[in-house]
Amino acid sequence: MPDKLDIGTVQSLRVDVLTETGWFDDTRFRQDMADGGGSEQSQYRIAWAAENAGGYAALLTVTLSDGDQRRILLDTGWNNDWMDYVFARHGVDRMLERGEIDFMVLSHWHLDHFWGIESTLKHNPQLKVYAPSTWRSEDRALLKERTSIEVQDRDKRTVSICRNTVPHEGELILTEMRGEDGSGVYRLLPGVALRLFDVSMLLQVRGENALYVNVADKGIVTVTGCGHAGIMNLLGFARDSLAGPGLYGCYGGLHLSIFDTWKPEFDSIIDDIKALGMTKMGCNHCTGWMWAEKAASHGVPIIKGTDAYLGYPKRSTAARDSHAFLGNGDSVTF
Numbered sequence: 395m396p397d398k399l400d401i402g403t404v405q406s407l408r409v410d411v412l413t414e415t416g417w418f419d420d421t422r423f424r425q426d427m428a429d430g431g432g433s434e435q436s437q438y439r440i441a442w443a444a445e446n447a448g449g450y451a452a453l454l455t456v457t458l459s460d461g462d463q464r465r466i467l468l469d470t471g472w473n474n475d476w477m478d479y480v481f482a483r484h485g486v487d488r489m490l491e492r493g494e495i496d497f498m499v500l501s502h503w504h505l506d507h508f509w510g511i512e513s514t515l516k517h518n519p520q521l522k523v524y525a526p527s528t529w530r531s532e533d534r535a536l537l538k539e540r541t542s543i544e545v546q547d548r549d550k551r552t553v554s555i556c557r558n559t560v561p562h563e564g565e566l567i568l569t570e571m572r573g574e575d576g577s578g579v580y581r582l583l584p585g586v587a588l589r590l591f592d593v594s595m596l597l598q599v600r601g602e603n604a605l606y607v608n609v610a611d612k613g614i615v616t617v618t619g620c621g622h623a624g625i626m627n628l629l630g631f632a633r634d635s636l637a638g639p640g641l642y643g644c645y646g647g648l649h650l651s652i653f654d655t656w657k658p659e660f661d662s663i664i665d666d667i668k669a670l671g672m673t674k675m676g677c678n679h680c681t682g683w684m685w686a687e688k689a690a691s692h693g694v695p696i697i698k699g700t701d702a703y704l705g706y707p708k709r710s711t712a713a714r715d716s717h718a719f720l721g722n723g724d725s726v727t728f
């Protein structure tokens with residue numbers, strides 16, 4: 395068996411949940427998708443309700459082994475008004491303007507992770523961006539050109555569903571499965587690697603980047619946007635391919651009981667994750683509250699959230715008071 399990849403180590407990783415609410419009302423989201431042609435339709439052909447759009451984004455603060463701190467923006471949300479609010483609330487707008495964020499990682503091209511791109515670029519169009527090479531022409535236009543994409547709504551009115559007036563001018567690294575040098579990963583910082591998983595998902599989107607952070611003396615932390623490649627595949631890569639003292643934790647969307655529907659395999663995923671022996675699991679977004687609550691009650695080390703999300707002007711209709719999600723405004727340190 396080939397040697398495991400040594401990506402180096404960091405002292406610590408802090409994740410601030412800027413926003414994990416991709417949208418606010420599951421029923422409305424599903425209705426818009428059904429009206430627009432279903433889950434196999436292009437996301438750019440559906441008349442999504444603007445008032446239902448939120449977004450996913452997280453701020454990662456990495457303390458390197460020499461004590462230096464670096465910041466990574468993971469994803470840029472969906473609704474520009476929501477993202478402007480979220481970035482101002484967390485000071486991300488000023489960090490972008492001052493060059494205090496090293497780069498953005500786009501996990502994948504789904505609307506709730508990418509369509510808020512103007513909210514990031516208007517503060518720093520030169521920002522270095524890592525994004526999956528599996529993009530479509532509309533993705534490229536929204537990132538690189540002044541664009542407004544329009545569709546007809548159910549009343550046959552023409553509506554803009556996404557727009558960007560600040561084209562990206564900085565370095566763009568389109569990630570591929572082979573990695574930067576055939577190793578399968580991109581080394582973003584000492585102790586931080588990125589890997590593309592080439593997987594097809596809803597709404598004609600393909601490919602998702604996952605981040606791996608090796609925290610000294612603790613182990614690997616896997617950070618996801620939606621986890622469309624399957625959480626066991628993402629964690630399995632860390633276990634099988636990366637050198638380190640084992641798996642320490644994970645953060646992000648795990649794409650399990652989304653829309654609160656249960657499948658039998660979700661029970662075995664709880665058992666499989668327990669068997670990995672991780673220490674800290676922070677989840678939210680498309681994980682599904684049902685799965686997070688059940689996992690917590692079956693001994694998975696779910697990091698509980700707080701009431702911070704109640705201080706945001708909007709919240710998800712799926713949110714419950716069990717604190718099984720790390721919600722908007724929460725943070726976790728690995």
Ligand SMILES: [Fe+2]
Pocket residue numbers: 416450504506507619620647679680
């Ligand atoms: Fe998502």
Ligand SMILES: [Fe+2]
Pocket residue numbers: 502504620622
């Ligand atoms: Fe997604």
